Amino acid sequence: EADIYQTPRYLVIGTGKKITLECSQTMGHDKMYWYQQDPGMELHLIHYSYGVNSTEKGDLSSESTVSRIRTEHFPLTLESARPSHTSQYLCASSVPRTGSGYEQYFGPGTRLTVT
Amino acid sequence: AQKITQTQPGMFVQEKEAVTLDCTYDTSDPSYGLFWYKQPSSGEMIFLIYQGSYDQQNATEGRYSLNFQKARKSANLVISASQLGDSAMYFCALENQGGKLIFGQGTELSVKP
Numbered sequence: 001e002a003d004i005y006q007t008p009r010y011l012v013i014g015t016g017k018k019i020t021l022e023c024s025q026t027m028g029h030d031k032m033y034w035y036q037q038d039p040g041m042e043l044h045l046i047h048y049s050y051g052v053n054s055t056e057k058g059d060l061s062s063e064s065t066v067s068r069i070r071t072e073h074f075p076l077t078l079e080s081a082r083p084s085h086t087s088q089y090l091c092a093s094s095v096p097r098t099g100s101g102y103e104q105y106f107g108p109g110t111r112l113t114v115t
Numbered sequence: 116a117q118k119i120t121q122t123q124p125g126m127f128v129q130e131k132e133a134v135t136l137d138c139t140y141d142t143s144d145p146s147y148g149l150f151w152y153k154q155p156s157s158g159e160m161i162f163l164i165y166q167g168s169y170d171q172q173n174a175t176e177g178r179y180s181l182n183f184q185k186a187r188k189s190a191n192l193v194i195s196a197s198q199l200g201d202s203a204m205y206f207c208a209l210e211n212q213g214g215k216l217i218f219g220q221g222t223e224l225s226v227k228p
Contacts, residue, residue: 031214042206042218043160058215088158094214100167101148102214106160 003027006091006107013081014115021076021110023091031102032074035090036060037109043090049074081114088112117142119209121219128197129227135182136192136222138207144168148210149190151181154221155203163205166190194224202226 004025013019025032030051035043035058045058049068063085064078074093078085090109094102118141128134140149151163166174166181174181182191194201202225208216 033215035216035218040204040221040223042220043208043216044218045215048215059217090158090160092160092216097148097165097167100146100169101165101210103165104150104162104210104214104216106152106162109158109160111158 004091004093004105004107006089006110008110009108010111010113012113012115015080015082017081019078019081019112021089021091021112023074023076023107024072025074025093025105025107026072027093027095027105028071029093029095029105030071031094032068033092033094033104034058034064034066034074034076035092036062037088037090039088047076081112083114086112086114117144117209117211117217119207119217119219121207121222123222124220125223125225127225127227128194130199131196133193133195134197134224136194136205136207136224138190138192138219140188140190140207140209142188142209142211144211149181149183150208150210150216151179151190151192152206152208153201153203154206160206164192197226199226199228 034047044060046062047066091107149166153161207219
């Protein structure tokens with residue numbers, strides 16, 4: 001059972017507002033990720049972290065920023081929301097799998113609509 | 116460059132029949148993993164099955180099995196005895212050595228009663 005949480009689940013907000021999407025996990029995983037997914041499309045990695053004070057940009061360029069001050073918390077911030085940011089944002093964490101590879105756990109996602 | 120390709124945007128299957136969802140990949144990493152996820156309309160990603168590149172046997176998880184053909188770089192998902200609740204988007208993903216996932220475009224599966 002994965003213990004990874006995202007809030008809010010749904011957010012409708014006006015252009016220009018600052019927003020923070022919360023992601024937390026209680027499993028003590030070092031690796032955490034943010035993916036962006038447009039409706040009916042594939043997920044794209046936008047940020048990842050391999051531990052506290054470690055953050056990197058992913059394969060898809062994003063105007064969002066992230067921080068990792070605590071192991072369990074990996075928030076994503078948009079300083080000034082725009083309609084082009086409308087999407088679903090999925091947070092994930094992973095732990096090494098016995099043998100090889102990683103076990104990935106996903107949160108329920110945040111559906112963001114910017115009007 | 117690493118890439119995952121799912122060439123079937125949509126698939127239909129009759130209830131209780133088996134269905135195969137295609138996935139091909141490209142990577143130069145000697146060690147990698149392949150995942151399949153199910154995404155219902157509610158949006159969450161549900162892990163289905165995992166195959167490591169060095170695993171000798173094809174992975175199986177209940178009604179799900181992965182037809183792994185390393186030389187062809189394919190990792191097709193087979194769902195046996197389809198159920199109405201299997202209707203969803205299915206994503207194949209390639210995991211690189213850093214643990215990051217690269218996703219395919221997805222296949223929308225519809226199970227007919």
